[in-house]
Amino acid sequence: MDVIRAQKFEKIFDKFTRSKQIYEGILLIESTRGDFSFSKGYGGRKLNSPLLMASITKLFTTTCILLLLEQGKLSLDDKVAQYFDRSLISGIHVYGGKEYTFELTIFDLLFQISGLPDVYEEGKDCLKTNIIKEDSYFTIDEMIARVKKLKPHFAPRTGRKAYYADINFDLLGEIIEKVSGLTLPEAYRQYIYEPLGLIKTYLPQSENEYVPRIYYKNKAIHRPRVVISSRASGGCVTTASELMIFIKAFFGGRLFNEEIFARLSTYKQLQASMGPIYYGGGYMRIPLNGLVTLFMGKGELIGHSGSTGSFAFYYPIRDLYFVGDLNQMANAALPVRLSMQLAVSSKE
Numbered sequence: 001m002d003v004i005r006a007q008k009f010e011k012i013f014d015k016f017t018r019s020k021q022i023y024e025g026i027l028l029i030e031s032t033r034g035d036f037s038f039s040k041g042y043g044g045r046k047l048n049s050p051l052l053m054a055s056i057t058k059l060f061t062t063t064c065i066l067l068l069l070e071q072g073k074l075s076l077d078d079k080v081a082q083y084f085d086r087s088l089i090s091g092i093h094v095y096g097g098k099e100y101t102f103e104l105t106i107f108d109l110l111f112q113i114s115g116l117p118d119v120y121e122e123g124k125d126c127l128k129t130n131i132i133k134e135d136s137y138f139t140i141d142e143m144i145a146r147v148k149k150l151k152p153h154f155a156p157r158t159g160r161k162a163y164y165a166d167i168n169f170d171l172l173g174e175i176i177e178k179v180s181g182l183t184l185p186e187a188y189r190q191y192i193y194e195p196l197g198l199i200k201t202y203l204p205q206s207e208n209e210y211v212p213r214i215y216y217k218n219k220a221i222h223r224p225r226v227v228i229s230s231r232a233s234g235g236c237v238t239t240a241s242e243l244m245i246f247i248k249a250f251f252g253g254r255l256f257n258e259e260i261f262a263r264l265s266t267y268k269q270l271q272a273s274m275g276p277i278y279y280g281g282g283y284m285r286i287p288l289n290g291l292v293t294l295f296m297g298k299g300e301l302i303g304h305s306g307s308t309g310s311f312a313f314y315y316p317i318r319d320l321y322f323v324g325d326l327n328q329m330a331n332a333a334l335p336v337r338l339s340m341q342l343a344v345s346s347k348e
Contacts, residue, residue, distance in 0.1 A: 006038045008345045016338050017042040027324040028240040047241045050212050051325040054306025057236040058169050062282025064176045064187050066256040073179050076107040083175045095152045108156045109168040112279045117150035118165035135225045162268040162279040166233040173232025196245050201238040204228050214308050216329045243323045247312040297344040311335035315343045
């Protein structure tokens with residue numbers, strides 16, 4: 001049966017990598033105990049090849065927040081404003097003529113229900129357009145200034161949906177540093193890399209560190225300054241092998257208290273551009289029983305994808321983890337579609 005399942009997975013991965021958009025890719029699928037394992041690379045990618053985690057980095061940030069919560073060093077109800085200079089964040093959230101900046105909580109950021117706009121995708125001068133054109137650094141102060149130029153989508157906690165915006169996790173990264181007394185790379189190392197024995201996973205801090213190239217359509221672009229600036233919302237580099245270790249630990253109770261983790265399973269659907277994705281406390285949930293799968297799927301995927309083609313999902317109903325990368329920035333839906341098709345095909 002495992003042979004048949006592996007053949008299905010290979011067929012699906014081959015179909016995706018035959019696309020003109022895909023120049024390299026890697027897929028690793030395992031069960032919790034590792035008694036089932038399938039992997040395949042494309043375009044020279046291997047299990048230990050560096051890959052850009054992009055927004056999967058948000059799972060690292062979530063891990064740090066939960067551990068600091070467990071240690072009693074912060075509360076999800078803490079006001080965000082207590083961790084920042086008032087002059088810096090004043091005006092970041094003004095909706096319907098009312099200032100909500102000082103009502104924002106850590107909970108709002110983690111669950112993507114702050115209503116804050118997404119500077120990566122929104123506005124004439126959106127960050128994504130700039131990234132495609134050139135490589136440049138940006139600071140948290142500059143990100144906040146960009147957010148202030150855009151309109152929020154709803155008052156905190158009042159939207160029928162969540163709204164995905166990197167600034168939520170950029171702010172969480174700053175809070176982690178203030179609460180822990182560690183730099184973000186140090187926090188990731190202390191709370192994640194060292195406990196899990198990860199030796200090839202890192203948050204780049206200088207252009208001397210290796211940052212994988214990213215494909216945008218048919219062009220390979222190198223954006224180390226952007227990656228270094230992305231930090232808590234999307235700056236980590238890892239390998240498929242180490243990403244598998246992490247995602248198993250994240251959903252397997254090895255990193256933080258399971259009771260705390262249970263508080264994260266309240267989901268709201270994200271904006272229409274994010275398709276069938278819901279967001280909980282720091283991670284995505286993708287139901288598989290709807291129209292998108294022609295009602296052929298069961299259960300759900302939980303985890304995260306990245307805008308550059310990376311993905312790390314758990315499929316509880318079959319006890320399978322899917323991690324990898326398609327390395328294509330022009331179509332952020334590809335890793336989600338691949339993961340969904342792998343899950344639907346995994347029935348025994």
